Amino acid sequence: MTRVIAVANQKGGVGKTTSTLNLGAALHEAGNSVLYIDLDPQGSLTTSVGLEPEEIEETIYDAFKTTIYETDGCKIKDLLYESSAGPDLIPSNIELSAAELDLLQATMGELILKEMIEESGLKYDFVLIDCPPNLGGLTINALSAATEVLIPLQADYLALKGVNLLMRTISTVQRKINKRLRIAGILLTMADLRTRHSREVIEAAKEAVGDQINVFDSIVRLNVQIKEASVAGESILDYASQSNVAKAYRSLAKELMA
Ligand SMILES: Nc1ncnc2c1ncn2[C@@H]1O[C@H](COP(=O)(O)OP(=O)(O)OP(=O)(O)O)[C@@H](O)[C@H]1O
Numbered sequence: 001m002t003r004v005i006a007v008a009n010q011k012g013g014v015g016k017t018t019s020t021l022n023l024g025a026a027l028h029e030a031g032n033s034v035l036y037i038d039l040d041p042q043g044s045l046t047t048s049v050g051l052e053p054e055e056i057e058e059t060i061y062d063a064f065k066t067t068i069y070e071t072d073g074c075k076i077k078d079l080l081y082e083s084s085a086g087p088d089l090i091p092s093n094i095e096l097s098a099a100e101l102d103l104l105q106a107t108m109g110e111l112i113l114k115e116m117i118e119e120s121g122l123k124y125d126f127v128l129i130d131c132p133p134n135l136g137g138l139t140i141n142a143l144s145a146a147t148e149v150l151i152p153l154q155a156d157y158l159a160l161k162g163v164n165l166l167m168r169t170i171s172t173v174q175r176k177i178n179k180r181l182r183i184a185g186i187l188l189t190m191a192d193l194r195t196r197h198s199r200e201v202i203e204a205a206k207e208a209v210g211d212q213i214n215v216f217d218s219i220v221r222l223n224v225q226i227k228e229a230s231v232a233g234e235s236i237l238d239y240a241s242q243s244n245v246a247k248a249y250r251s252l253a254k255e256l257m258a
């Protein structure tokens with residue numbers, strides 16, 4: 001059974017793309033087959049594995065159109081790229097922003113990505129979907145296709161209103177579209193642990209979201225090497241294999257595999 005993990009938070013800049021990239025690299029390093037799906041028109045994940053989004057002719061948007069309009073255009077298995085981080089990648093670029101409109105016109109538009117993945121016949125242990133920073137049609141498609149959702153949250157600015165809205169959206173999707181969807185957990189990112197002990201940060205997050213929602217023990221600290229790695233087009237596991245952040249993503253992978 002493929003585990004399909006949507007990495008989602010409508011708040012921008014919380015570490016969705018970074019976590020997708022490095023969790024995928026860690027799962028790959030541990031011997032799993034992993035597919036990244038870049039579902040953000042910004043194409044940041046595509047960029048961060050060393051590709052140039054605007055130079056890619058066919059992207060996931062073309063596969064969306066094939067399924068929505070039932071043409072014989074390209075499908076996701078025609079769009080597989082090798083990423084520098086190890087996993088395969090289905091790329092995106094700015095053209096994907098038009099998909100929001102196409103999805104509105106589609107019958108059962110929420111389920112297009114699920115159909116694309118299922119009919120591809122691709123077999124991976126993990127599919128990781130990097131979501132855009134909004135709760136529009138693309139994010140709903142990711143939640144509908146996923147078996148799990150992982151929520152990166154910037155540790156020092158617990159944007160609680162935003163998290164409540166995300167939780168409501170997730171439970172609506174669970175109720176109406178995807179009963180098997182579960183919350184894998186909240187991943188605390190960009191934590192500045194010089195001032196506070198990690199246990200306190202975890203406890204504060206648990207209090208904020210309620211204790212029925214898992215908060216991962218692995219915490220990703222604020223570390224400038226993450227930015228350097230992404231400029232270099234590498235995962236942090238390759239760029240700084242022994243750094244605290246590389247270790248955090250490895251231990252997150254372990255928590256997920258357990
Ligand atoms: N642990 C970290 N330490 C320092 N910088 C980080 C860390 N994690 C991510 N960053 C940096 O913060 C910025 C935002 O991260 P990222 O792009 O992963 O967020 P995002 O949620 O995907 O953003 P968007 O909502 O725009 O898609 C990037 O410049 C990234 O390099």
Ligand SMILES: [Mg+2]
Pocket residue numbers: 016017018040044045130131
């Ligand atoms: Mg992103």
